[in-house]
Amino acid sequence: MPGVRKLGRTSDHRKAMLRAMVTFLMENGKIETTVTRAKEVRAMAEKMITIAKAGDLHAKRQVYAYITKETVAKKVIDELAPKYKxxxxxxxxxxxxxxRRGDAAEMAIIELI
Structure with a gap:
């Protein structure tokens, strides 16, 4: 269930951070972050791809509303959703x-398969 971890941030900050990280993941294919953030990003990224797979107008509007860059949202709808159909x-x-060197936070790489 997405949104269980608070990640030490207010709800607005957390939602904005997750939107940005999901957008960056969809744009580049992989990102390096902490394990807990990666688990939250995974939940939302998979939700966005699942929504985009429907392909109807409502699904497209939901994807465009969540992903912060229009070109990346278009990529999710036109390339990634058919790939995972x-x-x-x-x-x-x-x-x-x-x-991680410095604070010893457990790091992870999250990538699209």
Whole structure:
């Protein structure tokens, strides 16, 4: 269930951060972040791809409303959704890469499969 972790931020800050991270993930294919953030990003990214797979007007409007860049939203609808049309879920992969130097936060790479 997306939105369970508070990530030490207010709700507005957390929602904006997750929208930005999902947009960046869809744009570049992979990002490096902490494990807890990666798990939250995975939930929302998979939700966006699942919504885009419907392909109707309402789904497109929902994707455009969540993803912050119009070109990335178009990419999700036109390229990623058809690519995962036959897949039931699990569009992302999280790979743990060890602790971050400085504060020892557990880091991970999240990528689209």
């Amino acid at each position: 036959e897949v039931g879920g699990g569009y992302t992969r999280i790979i743990k890469i060890g602790p």
